[in-house]
Amino acid sequence: MEIPYELIEKTILVVIVFTVSLLTAMYSTYGERKISAFFQDRIGPNRAGPFGLLQPLADGAKLIFKEEIIPISSNKFLFILGPSISMMTACLTSAVIPWGTYLEIGGRAVEMQVTDINIGILYVFAIVSIGVYGVMIGGWASNNKYSLMGALRASSQMISYEIAMGMSIVALIMTTGTMSLKEIVAQQAEGHWNIIYQPLGFFIFLICAFAELNRTPFDLPECEAELVGGYHTEYSSMKLGLYLFAEYVNMFVSSAVMSALYFGGYDIPFIEYLGLSSNVVAVLGFLFFFAKIVLFIFFFMWIRWTVPRFRYDQLMHLGWRILIPMAIINVILTGVFILFTK
């Protein structure tokens, strides 16, 4: 019987990608607390393990062992479905991200991407658009005013910012001519990063990513000053943990998407002059990609602890009257640029 090498490779890769994204998300929570402590001149978690490094494990254990409360007036099925959808969609996106070139193992070239589909960007976009259901269904099923308002805010915010995000990606696709993430990263080799050609597009994409992630300054769906906890007010134990954790997984994935689309992904400029073997280049490329992702995650946290929350009308104003026209202008400018240069 022929050994199904590809199946084994892909299974291992899926497990690795899954583990890395969950671990990164886990330590993002630690990073968030340390960084917020730094910004506020505090020490931050330092009791569990050296430098408090075991804090995420302690948090996880606490969430798992806490008493789980499902409100009696809630809809039990949808109450459980909400966080499940959130977590599932958060983990699905990483399937199309190219984590590196390829590794040569035993004469076989093993791709460092779970699947390379021709519609990679559209796939990412489709999964993101399903993600809003987790918040909406969970918020509705809680049978709580604050949850419902949080869910309404989340959905209207996500719909509004998805448009501008899509338009900024349209301009990117116009310059790259492909929707496959692997090809987009390959085109950026040797330092031709898309950020040079699409600075405005990246700027719009970045702001929309903040809004899609429900992070400050756009964290109106869960702003504690007005809505207690927003859509997850009624949640406790690991279901709350899944909602919070999904946000960090999403942050990791959107950092990866931004690095891949605009910052060359695993590309290290001028590495071809060093004459390294392809395996070393692949591993270095992955590490470099990871460093870019960590930088983006740091940026997300930096903004969160620096910029105050928007008011709701300001949020809508920014989305509909500033970002969408800017994105349309960006598309037109890109079209004119392509017309006169190619």
Added chain:
Amino acid sequence: MSNILFFFIFFSVQTIGSAVVILFTRNVMYAVTALLSSLLGVAALFVLAGADVLGVIQIIVYIGGVLVLTLFGVMYTYQSPKRYQESIPHKKSVFILIPLLFVLVLLVQALPLLPMIDDPYQHASKVEVTGMLWLTEYLPIFEWIGFLLLVVLIGAGWIGSTLVQEDKSKGEQV
């Protein structure tokens, strides 16, 4: 049974089963969730048939756009979830028997056709073909539809704005 057939039956059961739930449930939110599942099943069937672009567009447009707005409407006409609690007699057996029945029907339907649908999925992507058709043959149609939608948008905006003005003037009179 080939892999493709297995997935075809799986997603068919998902699509049809969810559609049946929409028909019989009295809970609006269950209906919306079932519609979500049904649309996802249709998207998966599109992908199985080799129409990858159509499958993803289905998700983006119908699930990411139309259904979210529907859900939005449902949430604004908020009623306590308690009001929707429904008692289904023999709940568990119904939920197990109906999908089983569908699988049986599909198997009986699909098994004689087994040689015909051995591998319908062509691995070539349809992105380029679809894109070329959109921007050449079907461009005028899309332009017209776009124009129509623009008229609708402007009209809706205008109606909304005058209503707002009327409300304001009423407020001033009081």
